[in-house]
Amino acid sequence: MTETDHDRTTEADNPWQGLDLASMPRPRLVALCKAAGLQAFRAEQLFRWLHVRHVRSLDAMTDLPAGWRAQLTDAAPLPHLAIEAAPRSQIDGSWKLVARTRAGHAIETVVMPMESGVTQCLSSQVGCKMGCDFCATARIPERANLSAGEIVEQVALACRLLVDAGLGRGGVAGGVDGPLAGRPHNLVFMGMGEPLDNLEQVSAALEILCDPKGYDFSPRRVTVSTSGLAKYIPRLVAAHPQVNLAWSLTATTDAVRDRLMPVNKGVPIQRMVDTLRDGDRFWYERTFSGPELDQLRHTTLADVIRRNTDLKNVQDNVFVFSASISGRVFNDLNRDGVSQAVELGFAGRTVQLLDSSGAVIATTVTRQDG
DSSP: OOGGGGGGOOGGGOTTTTOOGGGSOHHHHHHHHHHTTOOHHHHHHHHHHHHTSOOOOGGGOTTSOHHHHHHHTTSOOOOOOEEEEOOBOTTTOOEEEEEEOTTSOEEEEEEEEETTEEEEEOOOEESOTTOOTTOSGGGOSOOEEOOHHHHHHHHHHHHHHHHHTTOOOSSSTTGGGSGGGGOOSEEEEOSSSOGGGGHHHHHHHHHHHTOTTTTOOOGGGEEEEESSOGGGHHHHHHHOTTSEEEEEOOOSSHHHHHHHOTHHHHSOHHHHHHHHTTSSOOEEEOOOOGGGGGGGGGOOHHHHHHHHOOOSSOOOOEEOOOTTOOHHHHHHHHHHHHHHHHHTTOTTSEEEEEOTTSOEEEEEEOOOOO
């Protein structure tokens, strides 16, 4: 079929029928265009409309052939997240966006302006079947995977929000006047859901977000967090070797972790360490509640890592999750975290401390032994 044939196609032979266009990485769109008799640059045009210009009306995509646009109306509806609330914290200036999908599910994404740039926390699922004791998402009765398009659409929402707030910047596709002028600096998959439990869609979203002809995120500015689904880690690393992986540890012994995180019964700490040992870098997250702050120096994970891996660049990231931590205690925790890393044998290592957004708030290179 040639491009001029598209005006004569019927619904029965429409190759675009029901396809989720916004969830498709650019190479997939190129392959589909070629199979449908379209030139490859048509896929580039469509990808740009969706992920650079953020246009959600096919009628507005004026450089696409009219016959093709008519066919595309039979594709799945383009993603739409309706913002229901966008409260902004008076403490740190972050926004929590509550949005509803076309299916009626409520999801959240958090946008956090910081001195080092804006970090966005993304959701990958509605609800979560991991059942972590401390997690409110696990108590949501609804269960659904978000599509890659719905994951990426959260970033589009952040772009519009930041442009409207006067926080746009240049240096990305479309310049200072385009929607991507509001692109966040960092992305962390630490919102609702377990990203590796929705790996196919998360992987497609990562490909779209890191595409140089789209959002153009550096993979090193993207972090995917997991509670411990070890069997999916090799697939993630193979597809996206430069993306950061964070392990949501929470507790440093199997006895405590079994109680707090049911995933640990099938994937105990040692198995996760074994899975990670072939890499050259990874992060782990600690989740502290108020009473656990006094036990900060009692962690044993660093010893487990040193004993069981030959990693040359272990990053000991203390991830603070408790929203109840006051500024004073939070600052004390930063200092304790750095001294803890020295005490536990990470001499000469780069130690980074993360806040609840996943953004680095303190970095130090610990001194060498002796």
